[in-house]
Amino acid sequence: MLALLTSLISAASASYAGYASMAPTPQLYGRTLTHGSDPTQLALTYDDGPNDPHTRRLLDVLAKHEAKATFFLIGKYVRQRPEIARAIQAAGHTIGNHTYTHPNLIFVSAARLQQELGDCRKALEDAIGAPAPLFRPPFGGRRPNVLRTVRQLGMEPIMWSVTGFDWSAKSSDAIVRKVVSQIDSRRRKQGEIVLLHDGGHLAFGADRGYTVEATRVLLEKYSSSGQSSPGKKFVAIPELTR
Ligand SMILES: [Zn+2]
Numbered sequence: 206m207l208a209l210l211t212s213l214i215s216a217a218s219a220s221y222a223g224y225a226s227m228a229p230t231p232q233l234y235g236r237t238l239t240h241g242s243d244p245t246q247l248a249l250t251y252d253d254g255p256n257d258p259h260t261r262r263l264l265d266v267l268a269k270h271e272a273k274a275t276f277f278l279i280g281k282y283v284r285q286r287p288e289i290a291r292a293i294q295a296a297g298h299t300i301g302n303h304t305y306t307h308p309n310l311i312f313v314s315a316a317r318l319q320q321e322l323g324d325c326r327k328a329l330e331d332a333i334g335a336p337a338p339l340f341r342p343p344f345g346g347r348r349p350n351v352l353r354t355v356r357q358l359g360m361e362p363i364m365w366s367v368t369g370f371d372w373s374a375k376s377s378d379a380i381v382r383k384v385v386s387q388i389d390s391r392r393r394k395q396g397e398i399v400l401l402h403d404g405g406h407l408a409f410g411a412d413r414g415y416t417v418e419a420t421r422v423l424l425e426k427y428s429s430s431g432q433s434s435p436g437k438k439f440v441a442i443p444e445l446t447r
Pocket residue numbers: 252253303307342343344406
């Protein structure tokens with residue numbers, strides 16, 4: 206009976222550990238930023254770029270609303286198209302490290318982890334000439350050693366509080382509905398960090414037209430000049446009030 210109980214408990218804790226290593230909010234493996242404290246702020250974040258042509262289209266949409274966002278770039282795509290990374294930076298947005306080839310870091314060796322983080326960091330520094338101190342783990346996957354290494358390299362891990370599910374969305378409306386329902390269900394008590402994608406980790410050139418259009422709708426809905434009141438200010442992660 207005791208053996209059965211023990212195995213039940215360890216099965217339960219193992220499944221919690223599995224959940225905590227992938228889900229964006231549990232803090233079992235150390236604190237990571239998931240949201241801000243000011244409900245009038247909204248931090249749009251875009252992963253898996255740079256991408257062509259969707260990253261530049263997104264920059265145009267963001268510029269129309271004078272919104273700032275954060276882009277977590279994949280190092281190998283930055284090597285391929287460094288000028289897009291420079292365009293993101295020139296537009297005043299924040300760039301973060303999203304590894305070099307986008308593996309799930311839960312399953313990589315310590316040496317590979319160092320290499321993924323370091324190679325992306327170098328690609329970013331070569332492209333934009335500045336350090337990128339923010340990091341987002343691919344698939345949200347993290348473990349104590351991952352977070353420790355990230356911090357040792359001088360980077361802060363950034364998660365999210367609202368998921369756009371844009372990687373599988375069938376329309377821009379579907380993305381907007383997901384995002385709006387999560388923001389409104391939280392009754393605006395925190396500064397949300399929204400997870401979206403301007404690229405795809407499987408291949409360069411992924412179609413992110415729905416995400417670009419959903420971004421346009423969200424900017425109109427939540428900006429101060431829109432119908433939703435009070436309006437929100439779209440900020441990059443460094444400007445998010447902790
Ligand atoms: Zn990613």
